[in-house]
Amino acid sequence: MKFAWIDLRTVPQARLEAVVDAAIHTRMQGVLCDDESVLKALPPTVTAVTTAAVTEEKQLYGLDADAAWVDVHDEPSLRLACAAAVALPHTVVRFADPTKIPLEIVLAAADRSAGKLITVCADLEEAATVLDVLERGSDGVLLAPSDAGEVFALARLLEAGTSPLELTTLTVDRIEHHGLGDRVCVDTCTHFAEDEGILVGSYSTGFILCCSETHPLPYMPTRPFRVNAGALHSYVLGPENRTNYLSELGSGSTTLAVNSEGRTRPVTVGRAKLESRPLLTITARSADGTVVSLTVQDDWHVRVLGPGGKVHNVTELRQGDELLGYLATDQRHVGFPIGEFCKEH
Template identity: 30%
Template sequence: MKEIWLLTEGDNWSEVKEQVKDAIEIGFTGVVVKDEFAEKAAKLGRIAVVGKSDGEGLIGKGKAYFLDITSAEAQQEAIELSEHADYLFLSFSDWRIIPLENLIAMRKRAKIIAEVSSVDDARVVLTTLEKGADGIAVKGNREELLGYFKAVMEDSGRLNLKPAKIVEIKPLGVGERVCIDTVTLMSVGEGMLVGNKAGFMFLVASESEESEYVASRPFRVNAGSVNAYIKVGDKTKYLAELKTGDEVEIVRYDGAARKSYVGRVKIERRPLMLVRAVANGEEGSVILQNAETIKLITSEGKHKSVAELKAGDEVLVWVGQKARHFGVGVEEFIIER
């Protein structure tokens, strides 16, 4: 998920304090303050704080650097620092896309946070080289900060979803399935990516549609069996691992992704069914509750009940990196079936 940081302005703690409070209330990832204000800022709420001094800063026990990329030499310095830094906060006095592309491609372990001065710049930064920077750093009043936050939420990740053709639907009997109730309301066409393979996941719909059987629950995704993976940013988790407060990823039929959090998880014993599909020669499956209110999403953003699914129907899936180790992508030989 993309990050958004506030660069506080001013030498007066009373002014800086109000800026930090705004960032906390809006939902920013963190704030950058003068080193002398770091301890006070950390007491205002649960938000990451970088205490900056002379182009360097500390974030907890980690290290952050602040660089203005004005030359090839500055770019190389950033690449070298990225090997042992946790964060690189980068400004571009002479704004160009190429240096940012180079840094995104060649950086080591550090997260890249680019300073921007407009929402349009923010959107460019977040999508450069398709992957984009890890986040943005901004200044401004509360209204401007809200605009930046909205841009980050809208562009926090756009996934390449593909239509997949259903090849098998098979009742499996009774097992445990997981319902995820989020702190966010979802719309028709939104859901979560779930599957039995880390590299092939189905877009399972939120319960945002009215039904003759039950009232809509737009905060809920009846996600699948306990063994399944769920995609959360660049990582995966097992559905059975989720708990209150965990981060989850809400995905729309056009690939737009946004962050939310688990409010409650319900694991209950229910009849299950296997759904298997193929996309671009890749095959994947998901095990869902066998009920008419459980739905997958089509390319048009419509919900299709698993009770109506038949071979040849098309639903949306995400096909990505296959190998995972503790939810993190790795390069290794692995076969999942």
Template identity: 35%
Template sequence: MKEIWLLVESESWDEVKEMLKDAIEIGFDGAVLREDFIKKAEKLGRMQLIPIERSLISVKSAEDQTKAIESGDVVVLRFEDWKVIPLENIVAMKKHGKVIAAVDSIEDAKLALTTLEKGADGIAVSGDRETLRKYYELVKNRIESVKLVKGKITEIRPLGVGERVCIDTVTLMFPGEGMLVGNRSGFMFLVASESEESEYVSSRPFRVNAGSVNAYLKAGDKTKYLAELKAGDEVEIVRYDGNARKSFVGRVKIERRPLILIRAEAEGEEGSIILQNAETIKLVNPSGKHISVSEIRPGDEVLVWLGRGARHFGVEVDEFILER
């Protein structure tokens, strides 16, 4: 996830303190401030603090660009004349540490976060509480697009009993939203949140009953095994139209339940998912409607995501792999 930092250049501790309090309450990741203020700042709340004297680089020349690339830790870059090319070079060539771009407007922030598609690791900003909140919303609640395609169900088969994973998030979800899960890292199903009322149980709009412990979960550019998830882990909530947002795990429940295998085909690819065999467990169709696993039939269409690369420790790599 992209980071947002407070950049404080004031020499007045009273001014710095008020800005720090706002940033901590809003949820900023860190702050760049005078080194002699760091000890005082540590008492206000938990966030990463770095000295402005050793972290802020004004990029005016090729030498400054090289200095930023060779810095091994967090580096905050200020471009005297806002130019895309120096940031592109630094993002592309920097191998260690983080690139945080100091920006003065929402437009510059959007540009910094998307340069070379990857973008800077985050932005550093200053301003009053409302300004800081607007930047935070841009960075942390930024809508990212996920390409979903139609998959046609080819097989439905009840299995025996096994362990399945419920993911309770710190975010409320809505009908048509869920998470991408599958037995293949390159073929995942949109598993619906429990945001719909049921005849038998109340809705749990913070929950996705995601599948068997072996399955992959898409979380941004990485995948995670469901069995590995724990409180505080970052997850991705995906809507039927492809819009996505970030959230975090509040609790994971692994319980033994009867399971069902569902297999589908999309664009010449085949994938499967193993879910709990219960009427409250649902996939999502192309119109955003939830379909219960107790009602789904061969030939029905559901939304899936196709990834083309192999995965090693959750990261996409270019190598041969065959998953069935």
């Protein structure tokens, strides 16, 4: 679980109380401050940290400490940060290099250590980057907010990680072939795993796991960044239980990669390709009778996933085949879940 420490040392006095209240309200893990009266007023749920409690770089070479602060500005200080991150329970690191390469090195060095790495961030934008470096990110961030609003924004950023989904087994009822229609290929800025794709469906209450083009194809190379997802009207499930129409995705959009075990991660869309192709519709049912529908390109190389990550070419699907899907309990209004009556067919 990612966490944050709030640095109060540069917060203007007029805003200090509001910032402290925001830190408590959002359950920030720690507060860094050298004013003992401020720290003593904190509830026990918030860790009080002083600079006196954090061993400085010049005292660190024996690595006999509980927490360390390392300013990384050259190779020796980078080596020290790596050693501290491996050996100590908490290591706060401030990087002079604006790139994230030194952070990547420290993360790699401390990959299997039990300690927590906290990276000093100049602003919320840097915090968002730091939390995702090497697909792992820093365990925590240290931010000096200008006001209480930045504390609440940081809390939302920490909560933005995606939770796993409980996928369900769907049984194919029928396959119907159609004429031409517009379908969307979603080209992302990531490599999908072989059992990974995106959840797409014609109805807001049911989705089928569409496979990425990570598996060998005749006549063309694999494209592990792409999902041939479905007709442009289809819903695609994104982060925070939001949906978009496939027609709405474009460069810079975010959608949700999902694997056969339900693990999820947000991915950035590089582009969406809309082209006219022959279409087919897959109709399937869950064990409780929920109907799920998906219209995709009528082509052998378009694939969907079944239990255990089994790959199915859509043109070879038959009644009784099992697919992986996701059932949502809410209807949708402009992508948001809403508890209203709505019948889709």
